[in-house]
Amino acid sequence: MYNRKKTLVILSPGFPENEADTTCLPPQQVFVRALKAENPELNIIVLSFQYPFFAAKYNWHGVKVMSFGGMGRGKLFRLNTWMKVWRTLSTLNKKYEIVGLLSFWLDECVFVGHYFARTNNIKHRCWMLGQDAKAGNRYARRIKPRGEELIALSDFIVREFNSNYGVKPQNVIPVGIDTSLFDSLFIEKDIDILGAGSLIPLKRFHLFVEAVAILKQRYPNIKTVICGDGPEKDKLLALIKSKHLENNITLAGELQHDDVLKMMQRSRVLFHPSEYEGFGSVCLEALYAGAKVVSFVKPMDADITNWHIVNDMAGVEQTIHSVLDGTDLENDPVLVYDIRDNVRKMKEVFNI
Structure with a gap:
């Protein structure tokens, strides 16, 4: 039976x-x-x-x-x-x-x-x-x-x-968010901007490169990383080279999940340039890692602490500029959904 x-x-x-x-x-x-x-x-x-x-x-x-x-x-x-x-x-x-x-x-x-x-x-x-x-x-x-x-x-x-x-x-x-997956030790924020996701057209990581090119004019030593892999990789590498950003942008490839979380804890900003997003888990993870989030898509009607919604690249530049200049100093973990x-x-x- x-x-x-x-x-x-x-x-x-x-x-x-x-x-x-x-x-x-x-x-x-x-x-x-x-x-x-x-x-x-x-x-x-x-x-x-x-x-x-x-x-x-x-x-x-x-x-x-x-x-x-x-x-x-x-x-x-x-x-x-x-x-x-x-x-x-x-x-x-x-x-x-x-x-x-x-x-x-x-x-x-x-x-x-x-x-x-x-x-x-x-x-x-x-x-x-x-x-x-x-x-x-x-x-x-x-x-x-x-x-x-x-x-x-x-x-x-x-x-x-x-x-x-x-x-x-x-x-x-x-x-x-599973809070137990995050390192509880203090991690120095030595990455200015992080991107994470599949390197596909929908995610628009070319805008990430464009943003870094603009911000480099003010921050010559800006350090950024993109975690992920996909069919757009070669195009992104070519764009990075054409804008002379080889020393400013690192394509880290596809990493294990816990390594991505550690990378978030090292980052001051997560820029998520996707044109469409149901609710990017990387954004919530970055918030709990103590980073600011900048994106074009607003998933929930209510505002979320440290998550900045922008409409254009000028908004991206202005928002990240305020973080890198230290005028936005709130870095405490934000747990939106346990x-x-x-x-x-x-x-x-x-x-x-």
């Missing part, structure tokens, strides 16, 4: 391949790890569609992970992955008492989760985490989710999705 243990199943396009893999979806890692730590009696199973690029079953911080190795392949390969996930969900539904399905991003995970939940009378919720709220999401058009099925990462995502699809997500749960509070909100959504 099967033990009908209460189980929450998480559907995700990717998940770390082992506990040492801290570069894969750090905010989701922090959430799942905290969810398990705060609820050790809850059986949590993650079904990962595309990454890791192999099929396996393994334990991750006490959470069972089942990867399907879809590898991002399309058409028949993707359909085959969906069928495997569906069969696995059917098996899990017989073995356990599934208290809910939680899908990360409104994409293929929601497509499978929505219809499996409806077929089997299980609660399903989708955590919308960014670009999935944009217009043109074919999965949103296909399943036409109700507001109660959607959890938005920010107030910005609520407005964006409601504007594009006429449906208002009923819950808002932002990313949260991951434990976010876990409790998610538990309320699923009544667990």
